[in-house]
Amino acid sequence: MADPNPHARTPHDCLGVDPDATETEVEVAAANARAAFNPDHYPEGAKRLAREKLYRVRAARDAIVDDGTYPPPDSDLGAASETTTVDGHPRVVRLGVDPMTTSVTTGESLTVAVRRQCDGQLVDGAVVETDRGHETVARRGRTTLSFDSPGTVSVVARRDGGRPTYESGSTTVSVTPARPTLGLDVPSVVTVGDRITAELRDQSGDPVAGARITVRQTQYTVGGDRGRDDTRESASRDSDGATVVSTATTDARGRTRLVLDTPGEYTVRAVSHSEARTDRNHRARHGDDDGPRTNRQSSPSPPALTERTVRVEPEPVPLAVCVLRDPAGPGSEGEFVVRDASGERVSGVTLTAAGQTTETDDRGCATLRFPRAGTVRVRAEADGPFESATTRVVVPRESSSL
Numbered sequence: 001m002a003d004p005n006p007h008a009r010t011p012h013d014c015l016g017v018d019p020d021a022t023e024t025e026v027e028v029a030a031a032n033a034r035a036a037f038n039p040d041h042y043p044e045g046a047k048r049l050a051r052e053k054l055y056r057v058r059a060a061r062d063a064i065v066d067d068g069t070y071p072p073p074d075s076d077l078g079a080a081s082e083t084t085t086v087d088g089h090p091r092v093v094r095l096g097v098d099p100m101t102t103s104v105t106t107g108e109s110l111t112v113a114v115r116r117q118c119d120g121q122l123v124d125g126a127v128v129e130t131d132r133g134h135e136t137v138a139r140r141g142r143t144t145l146s147f148d149s150p151g152t153v154s155v156v157a158r159r160d161g162g163r164p165t166y167e168s169g170s171t172t173v174s175v176t177p178a179r180p181t182l183g184l185d186v187p188s189v190v191t192v193g194d195r196i197t198a199e200l201r202d203q204s205g206d207p208v209a210g211a212r213i214t215v216r217q218t219q220y221t222v223g224g225d226r227g228r229d230d231t232r233e234s235a236s237r238d239s240d241g242a243t244v245v246s247t248a249t250t251d252a253r254g255r256t257r258l259v260l261d262t263p264g265e266y267t268v269r270a271v272s273h274s275e276a277r278t279d280r281n282h283r284a285r286h287g288d289d290d291g292p293r294t295n296r297q298s299s300p301s302p303p304a305l306t307e308r309t310v311r312v313e314p315e316p317v318p319l320a321v322c323v324l325r326d327p328a329g330p331g332s333e334g335e336f337v338v339r340d341a342s343g344e345r346v347s348g349v350t351l352t353a354a355g356q357t358t359e360t361d362d363r364g365c366a367t368l369r370f371p372r373a374g375t376v377r378v379r380a381e382a383d384g385p386f387e388s389a390t391t392r393v394v395v396p397r398e399s400s401s402l
Contacts, residue, residue: 004033006053011060011070030061095169180304207254211272219265269307319389353378
């Protein structure tokens with residue numbers, strides 16, 4: 001089974017099947033061809049051509065299965081305007097303008113293909129023009145356009161001289177303002193209760209005043225303040241379920257102060273509805289030569305948005321290392337206990353001294369051996385919200401006797 005060719009002279013070649021194909025093979029080929037030329041799968045500029053191909057595919061199926069007419073009479077989809085010669089080849093061909101997409105943002109490149117509407121073949125050397133003064137030549141049937149201001153742009157393709165004669169084709173492209181970029185500077189890790197500064201700047205590095213800063217808590221830290229979590233049940237929430245902790249507005253320097261008082265992960269979002277400063281600077285430096293001024297001024301820039309993640313860690317809990325039994329001399333052991341700020345014993349704390357390492361047991365106790373005499377520092381460290389702690393012990397030169 002070959003690929004379908006909607007403009008073939010026979011219905012079997014149109015569907016890509018052999019002349020002796022079974023009815024089932026014809027139905028399968030016709031179904032595949034109808035799916036391939038479904039106009040809903042084509043951009044706006046190519047829908048007309050897709051409908052014409054679909055019309056011929058259906059006629060080919062009917063000609064084989066139901067003794068219908070093929071080729072079909074000119075439809076109202078565009079074939080009637082193609083004037084043909086005696087041998088069936090078009091003498092006047094309409095051009096189709098086929099952009100990769102019909103909606104782009106300012107500054108974004110857009111590839112445009114120029115095709116023959118009768119068979120979809122690319123047309124080399126066609127001139128592509130816009131109502132904004134662009135003029136390019138399609139190489140290998142394609143060219144690239146870029147627009148620096150929003151609005152609706154008419155794109156026209158024409159091909160002068162040669163045979164066949166080409167009728168110009170056109171389409172429209174919608175150009176929307178590009179979203180300005182923002183730079184939000186906040187620390188990525190802070191401690192509960194820290195006062196932090198959020199600073200917002202535009203792509204030129206200038207401060208953005210009057211921007212809305214929203215702080216959302218997306219995840220609570222295990223072991224955080226559970227009671228405080230419960231008090232936030234009535235707080236507002238975003239559509240994604242995140243708790244809105246606070247909102248603020250940047251000052252003239254593009255700054256605002258934030259205080260995050262619950263452990264967890266936060267999203268700091270900045271939204272600015274003001275026109276991007278760089279767009280104003282561009283017009284001031286380069287003028288307004290690429291299109292009517294009214295088009296750009298009537299299309300305000302969309303709000304700029306950026307966000308950063310901040311992790312808030314619990315306030316560290318201080319540890320205390322207490323000596324239960326002093327070492328008696330070189331080679332002897334000392335016994336220690338580790339407590340937190342409330343006096344509770346802490347298990348799993350790593351004690352290090354004189355090159356020896358151990359961990360406190362379930363009672364918060366541990367022993368260390370001291371090979372040499374002298375004053376030795378004992379250091380305690382633990383995972384989680386604990387501060388490290390140290391103490392000193394004196395190892396006598398000679399073992400003491402009871």
